Amino acid sequence: MALIELRGVTKVYSKGGRDFAPLKDLDLDIEKNEFVALMGPSGSGKTTLLNIISGIDKPTRGSVRVGGVDVPSLSRSKAAQWRSRAIGYIFQRYNLVPVLTAFENVELPLLLHKMSGAARAKRVTLALQAAGISHRANHTPTELSGGEEQRVSIARAIVADPQIIVADEPTGDLDRDSASAVLGLLTRLHREFGKTLLMVTHDAKAAEIAQRTIRLQKGTFLTPEPGASSGNGTRPPTPSPAPTAAGAAP
Amino acid sequence: MLLPWDYGVRNLQRRPLRTALTIASTTLAILLVLAVAAFVRGLSRTLGETGIEENVIVYLNGAERDLVRSQIPNRTPALLEASLQGIRRREGTSYVSPEINLSTVVKLASDLVQGEKALTRLGLLRGIMPAAFLVHREVAIVEGRAPGPGEVLVGRFVATKIGAEGLRVGDGVDFEGRHWNVSGIFAAPGTVYESEIWLNVEDLQRATRLEDVSCVVMTMESKEKIPDVQAFTRTRLDLELAAMSEREYYSELGKQYAPIRMLAWVMALLVWGGGLAGAANSMYASVAGRTAELGALQSIGFVRSALVLSLIQESSIVAAAATLGASAIALGFLNGFALNFTQGAFALRVDGTALLIGILTGVFLGILGALPPALRALKKPIAIAIAER
Ligand SMILES: Nc1ncnc2c1ncn2[C@@H]1O[C@H](COP(=O)(O)OP(=O)(O)OP(=O)(O)O)[C@@H](O)[C@H]1O
Ligand SMILES: [Mg+2]
Numbered sequence: 186m187a188l189i190e191l192r193g194v195t196k197v198y199s200k201g202g203r204d205f206a207p208l209k210d211l212d213l214d215i216e217k218n219e220f221v222a223l224m225g226p227s228g229s230g231k232t233t234l235l236n237i238i239s240g241i242d243k244p245t246r247g248s249v250r251v252g253g254v255d256v257p258s259l260s261r262s263k264a265a266q267w268r269s270r271a272i273g274y275i276f277q278r279y280n281l282v283p284v285l286t287a288f289e290n291v292e293l294p295l296l297l298h299k300m301s302g303a304a305r306a307k308r309v310t311l312a313l314q315a316a317g318i319s320h321r322a323n324h325t326p327t328e329l330s331g332g333e334e335q336r337v338s339i340a341r342a343i344v345a346d347p348q349i350i351v352a353d354e355p356t357g358d359l360d361r362d363s364a365s366a367v368l369g370l371l372t373r374l375h376r377e378f379g380k381t382l383l384m385v386t387h388d389a390k391a392a393e394i395a396q397r398t399i400r401l402q403k404g405t406f407l408t409p410e411p412g413a414s415s416g417n418g419t420r421p422p423t424p425s426p427a428p429t430a431a432g433a434a435p
Numbered sequence: 436m437l438l439p440w441d442y443g444v445r446n447l448q449r450r451p452l453r454t455a456l457t458i459a460s461t462t463l464a465i466l467l468v469l470a471v472a473a474f475v476r477g478l479s480r481t482l483g484e485t486g487i488e489e490n491v492i493v494y495l496n497g498a499e500r501d502l503v504r505s506q507i508p509n510r511t512p513a514l515l516e517a518s519l520q521g522i523r524r525r526e527g528t529s530y531v532s533p534e535i536n537l538s539t540v541v542k543l544a545s546d547l548v549q550g551e552k553a554l555t556r557l558g559l560l561r562g563i564m565p566a567a568f569l570v571h572r573e574v575a576i577v578e579g580r581a582p583g584p585g586e587v588l589v590g591r592f593v594a595t596k597i598g599a600e601g602l603r604v605g606d607g608v609d610f611e612g613r614h615w616n617v618s619g620i621f622a623a624p625g626t627v628y629e630s631e632i633w634l635n636v637e638d639l640q641r642a643t644r645l646e647d648v649s650c651v652v653m654t655m656e657s658k659e660k661i662p663d664v665q666a667f668t669r670t671r672l673d674l675e676l677a678a679m680s681e682r683e684y685y686s687e688l689g690k691q692y693a694p695i696r697m698l699a700w701v702m703a704l705l706v707w708g709g710g711l712a713g714a715a716n717s718m719y720a721s722v723a724g725r726t727a728e729l730g731a732l733q734s735i736g737f738v739r740s741a742l743v744l745s746l747i748q749e750s751s752i753v754a755a756a757a758t759l760g761a762s763a764i765a766l767g768f769l770n771g772f773a774l775n776f777t778q779g780a781f782a783l784r785v786d787g788t789a790l791l792i793g794i795l796t797g798v799f800l801g802i803l804g805a806l807p808p809a810l811r812a813l814k815k816p817i818a819i820a821i822a823e824r
Binding site: 232233236239241242261262265266268269270274276278280281282283284285289293294296297341 | 436437438439441442445446448449727728730731732733734735736737738739740816817818821822824
């Protein structure tokens with residue numbers, strides 16, 4: 186069974202009495218340790234799809250199983266607990282807490298787990314290192330550039346060592362240099378740390394670093410899923426698991 | 436499972452002006468509530484605590500408990516002393532105090548100069564004999580001495596009661612067509628006596644051409660003897676007397692002030708509501724810009740109750756600072772502040788109960804002020820919250 190498995194996922198919104206469905210009867214499989222890029226025009230339902238996979242939003246119909254967990258059946262607080270272990274979410278606009286330092290922002294997910302302060306500090310340090318932003322640990326978001334903020338947000342996404350990282354246009358607000366640095370970082374997460382990545386992007390070049398690109402349009406995949414793949418790359422053989430961030434921590 | 440404690444503090448530090456204003460307005464709200472509590476406490480204490488347990492007041496039956504309207508013959512005190520068992524006696528003196536209660540216009544030296552334009556000052560007079568100091572043992576002369584002929588002894592709050600700047604030993608007052616000199620000042624904390632002018636009963640009778648006294652106050656050996664006095668007044672119907680325990684008399688008097696107390700509490704409630712609206716409003720402002728942040732925290736895995744707690748903590752810091760400030764101001768400036776009312780004057784009393792009410796107000800403002808904005812911010816679906824700019 187695939188790590189992420191969507192069957193017949195439909196999302197319907199009612200707007201002004203009229204229903205409209207950004208997601209229509211979608212099937213999707215993402216294997217463990219896959220790096221998938223998700224493309225599609227604005228309003229095609231990409232963010233909605235990420236949110237449904239993360240348990241932030243619920244599908245109107247259909248089943249969503251992530252690592253064997255029936256995500257939509259979780260209550261709001263159960264979903265929050267599950268998310269804190271299973272998913273690292275990277276936002277287009279970073280969404281760091283402005284009053285906390287980079288270090289404290291990265292520490293946030295660990296506050297949800299039973300862990301000594303020292304163990305937390307060690308993990309945070311490793312995550313900041315992995316994201317190449319250790320030198321900014323004591324700065325608050327306002328003192329950081331966009332690229333630096335996104336690195337902090339990536340460190341925050343990986344610090345609790347989730348198997349899955351979802352990223353919603355992680356380079357959307359960045360200049361080219363910062364963007365390519367962030368993309369390099371995501372590639373490392375996939376290659377070195379064995380993470381499963383699902384990245385929304387508008388940038389075809391960015392999508393190239395993924396093993397597979399899927400395209401949403403008007404609520405359906407352009408290329409039927411599962412089975413065939415589209416764009417660049419073919420369905421990869423599952424690579425041998427690389428050491429994870431937690432693996433790196435004693 | 437909670438956000439770092441600093442989160443609230445730092446959010447407050449981010450907007451120091453708003454935080455300062457919120458603290459100031461919350462302080463004001465708590466202070467007003469404290470003032471009302473101190474007012475009610477002071478009023479209740481003065482009327483509730485005036486009187487000694489073993490004291491009984493004998494007055495004219497039919498005077499409807501209004502001592503000013505009561506008139507009993509001059510010989511009655513001696514008759515009571517002779518007829519009743521159980522009156523306290525010490526060193527040959529009986530604790531029997533005939534008294535005149537009178538309310539009259541009092542003029543200060545400055546009023547005589549101003550003539551017609553002068554304020555009408557209503558003073559409470561009590562004509563006494565030396566036994567009064569035995570019977571009213573709460574009364575202690577703090578300055579000067581007991582009144583001789585043509586002299587008066589004034590309570591600490593007489594100045595407040597008659598609207599004077601202050602009265603000192605040696606000052607003069609005019610009433611009942613005569614000039615009187617202040618021989619001393621007395622204190623009787625928490626009682627109505629402190630706003631009374633005391634003078635010798637014969638002096639007062641001469642000045643007013645009264646032949647009667649208003650009442651007789653007696654200290655019994657124990658409060659269990661008071662019913663005996665009441666039984667006596669009921670058997671000797673010819674004397675037309677009634678008796679009532681002194682405590683009961685003043686607390687009955689206090690019941691007249693129930694509407695004022697109600698009004699005071701209603702005011703406190705309104706102030707409370709205003710304070711709550713203010714606290715909620717500034718939390719709304721503070722949380723409004725943080726929707727995306729709160730959404731992101733939820734997507735990281737923080738449950739809503741944890742975030743609500745953080746926001747409550749944030750507003751509680753403000754409320755705690757305000758409570759401290761308001762309590763300090765209340766203790767420093769309100770406590771003991773004397774106020775005038777018909778039955779005398781009394782001091783605002785910031786006691787434990789009043790402070791507790793103030794602190795509870797602070798706690799409620801802290802918690803309830805944060806709840807509506809927190810719940811509104813967190814009611815939003817996370818997906819929508821994250822996307823907000
Ligand atoms: N809570 C909601 N209520 C109503 N409509 C919604 C809601 N959330 C999303 N939509 C609509 O669903 C559609 C898909 O939205 P979504 O944000 O998933 O698109 P997207 O592909 O991420 O677009 P973009 O590239 O602009 O980020 C849009 O038309 C959007 O307006
Ligand atoms: Mg989107």
